[in-house]
Amino acid sequence: MVSGIYHTTYEQDMALRRTPAQKIRLVLVIALALIFPFLASRYHLNLANQVGIAVIGAIGLNILVGYTGQISLGQGGFLAVGAYTAGILTARYGVPWWLSTPIACLVTALVGMVFGIPSLRLKGLYLAIATLAAQVIILWVVTHWKTVTGGVEALVVPAPTLFGRRINTDFNFYWVIWGCAALVTLLAVNLFRSRFGRAFIAIRDQDIAASVMGIDLFKYKLLAFAISSFFVGLAGALTAHYRTIVTWERFTMDVSVTYLAMIIIGGLGSITGSYFGAAFMILVPALLTNLGRALKSTFPIVEGLIPFFQLAVFGLAIILFLIFEPEGLNKIWKDIKNYFRLWPFSY
């Protein structure tokens, strides 16, 4: 029986997975992710892929908001930059998808840096408004710069292929999306063991103190915007190649708020939390829709009210989770783990 987790060496302290239980869980999760597509229907694969893309985007946003403390309402705009860059390169210039995706990430990182410049002078709510401007400006450009984005009309992207096989089916793209998600997770987790990640956290906790310690605020804040936007751009580019069509209406203000909700509900400053938040924001509405459909056949009288109930329940779930666990789903997960670690002799 353990009474706590104690590290006796620096290696142990720095390790990503510190206990045997963590290692077993990781293996189980990976095994489950590998088996899942063979058992799931197209609908469930579609949901899993949506969650995967959202996870990548949420990790990106979490690096900026959760770890560096720079609030951003420009998520939808940055997703649009990724999606349109990848889409335009592939559709107009015939760049293969596996090349246009990293280029889109770099372009989004650059755009993110440009819109991150105000962060040096602005904080908190003021920065939120400055990044809101990014959202509005980017969408305006997307819908009005006709020669580049196509403006009014949706941008149709050729279906991505690999070795002559079309890969944007729900099954094939599952591997691409979750492969990317795994890579992003690994990068993000390791980022916060590095000098850069520590600097980000120092800036979040007290930027003046960080600056006194010799952290170049300008450099690291821009870097946070760049890294964050890089991942967000990846999510956007994957959306473009997966859906093979890029439309303006996918990247509205709504999306920015949804992503912020994801990381707040999941847990700010936590990679696992990004997973929980993305899954919550995508799966709960789907569950409620299914629940509504099931109720529809049982209680046909309330049919007209069900969509409103769904919205109310979704809102209520968010509020309740935040009231009872303001640190997000990730904290609930930690509590569950702690509970079972000492079970049945918890105190």
Next chain:
Amino acid sequence: MSRRQRIIPFLLLAVLVLGACAGAAPQAPAATEAARPKEPIKVGAIFDLTGATADVGTPYSEGVKGYVEWLNSKGGVEGHPIDLISADYAYKVDQAEALYSQFVGEGVVAFMGWGTGDTEALRPRIAEDKVPFMSASYSAALTKMDEAPYNFLIGTTYSDQAIIALRWAADDWAARGNSGKPKVAVIHHDSPFGQSPLEDARAFAAANGIGFTSLPMPRGATDYVAELAQIQQFGANYVIVHTVSSPAAVLLKNAADQGYKDKMQFILLNWCADEIFVNLAGAAAEGVLGAIPFTPPTSPVPGHKDPDEWLKSKGSSLEAKGLHYSQGWWTMAVMTEGIRRTIQQGKPVTGENIRSGLESIQNFDTGGVTAPISFSPTSHKGNNALRMFKVENGKWVQVSDYISATP
């Protein structure tokens, strides 16, 4: 935090998981199915009941559902009942995609969509899955056969609506004894939906010597006085309004306040020319013209009889529900006609066969609700004509016969 409090998040989680199980449980087959000799035909549908366009999405959805119930009460299509699988997608593209793949997984052979966002986003998927798709987005981009081979349009396209409005303006200008050509301004929603007819309208105006300008209605604006001043400066004789009902009502109220309504004739295209606009604009709506592809119930035609009787049997009426109800009703009716033809030809009811069934439709009569609908293997544009209506005493009254965009 006490231990009891700590349990609450777990409980919440448990409730959600239970919800998940309930959601995943297979649905009980409808009791009526057993009584019917023939297999039901599954049609998927997504509606906006809670999102940004719920005001018009709700009556449209009721029209689609109403038609299916009415048809099934009459014995269905060739004896097969239609099983309409529908859900609200709150005007969110992601949810539309999830629902689409779910419904296709459940075996739907045709799909009823709604807005521009979801119709555009699903375009490649429906072509791949070979699922005929009808929605209430009438963007001319959807008539491109190579990019959208499974999209069918029931309404006159936005481009054709704008061209018809331009033609009407030119004729009206001449009929009033004016010399030369009129000047026309198009004021539009600042979105792909709003911009969609601009290029075609500009080309038509240029070819016919009509003075033309266009300007967007800024998103989130509370009044359009500045835009109206620009239109006035341009010297517009006619103003084509392509937006949704509530901004159009604001625009017309501003125009009435500023005294512009006597100087220029306002012509609304279909998503703002409805009962909602008339209710919101009140007196400012009087004398406004509408280029409406779906005849409003205030101007009765034979095609209003069935939906009206069906609604009256439910204690409502078509007049109360408005033109979007009959829009949904007749869109579903055309889809059903494609299914009927497939069955009559003795082919299995698959998306591909329904597509060819739909493509064989020539001059399908919607009882005057729309111009007759025709499809062919080279064109999925249902019609290119509509009638002009005018608001008189708070009601849309027909003022012209069918005007075609291509004479």
